[in-house]
Amino acid sequence: MAMVQRMRSSLPLFQKMLASDSVSSRSTLLNPNFIINVERSYATSAPAKKDKIKVPFAMFGGSGNYASALYLSAAKADALDKVESELFDLVEATKKSPMFSQFTKDLSVPAGVRIKAIDDICTQAKFTDITKNFLVIMAEYGRLRHVDGIAKRFAELTMAHRGELKAIVTTVIPLPPSEEKELKETLQEILGQGKKVKLEQKIDPSILGGLVVEFGQKVFDMSIKTRAKQMERFLREPVNL
Incomplete structure (x- = not known):
């Protein structure tokens, strides 16, 4: 007391x-090319017309950029809570399975193998297309080892949204x-x-x-x-x- x-x-x-003053007033450093890749499969999920969606505040660094790109896609599909839950489900799986955790970190695994494995896991877990497509891109570019940090940054954005x-x-x-x-x-x-x-x-x-x-x-x-x-x-x- x-x-x-x-x-x-x-x-x-x-x-x-x-x-x-805080850093929230600084402009975002999102990578346009990455956002295009993340959103390339989402066009049919979002409404035809909707007010422009923005991230609640600017994030910096690789994990911040990825989290922001995913936030934009999930917000357009009105699936923020679902995507957040699925990300943390995957993070929890890496903590429970040392073998799966090692798989996400091993860059010697061919990209095709990583993509096929993540696609199968997401399908079995019945993840949304947004989460699955995002994780497939992470697998393609060898970024699965950063999912934990991305999930935490994504949660910061969803909390700000709420x-x-x-x-x-x-x-x-x-x-x-x-x-x-x-x-x-x-x-x-x-x-x-x-x-x-x-x-x-x-x-x-x-x-x-x-x-x-x-x-x-x-x-x-x-x-x-x-x-x-x-x-x-x-x-x-x-x-x-």
Whole structure:
């Protein structure tokens, strides 16, 4: 309870951090050629006429580009939730099967073999054409090893689409249910009613105590480890008499 109360006392600072500029205003770096490849089989799935769909915010890097391209295709077909679920089903399969996990990472496997295997797996799992076509392209270009990262980035986009925001709270020991509830309410108060907070707890004894809250591009660090480092720097500074 004390940690959450200290966080409430720091609300003005927290809100000031939130108000600072973020990368969301930067233009997207999507690869047009890749988007064309991803969408080449989707023309019949999307409505004939629909307002132009955009990603909720710009993503960068390979996984971000792929996730954004897949988001555009899934959104046009009104299948965001289904595609997200199927991606994580595949990721879960790689975690449960070391052999399948190795297959997705082994670039020595011929592209044709990779494509046939993924096509069969998706068909048996009854994945949507959007997910299957996307994974086939990943197999063709030897990118299956990046599916886990792509799925996580895709989930960030779908959460933004639903008005949700994932907050990761790191502590030394798990927060009691009452403190977790109060922390979630505090974050909701900070972010306003336009966002729905989804709280994820992480345990890290190295922070020594306190808590670290991460969401979006923001980090609010109230850990004892960070405070100790700040105090150490302060003590090392020369004293002017």
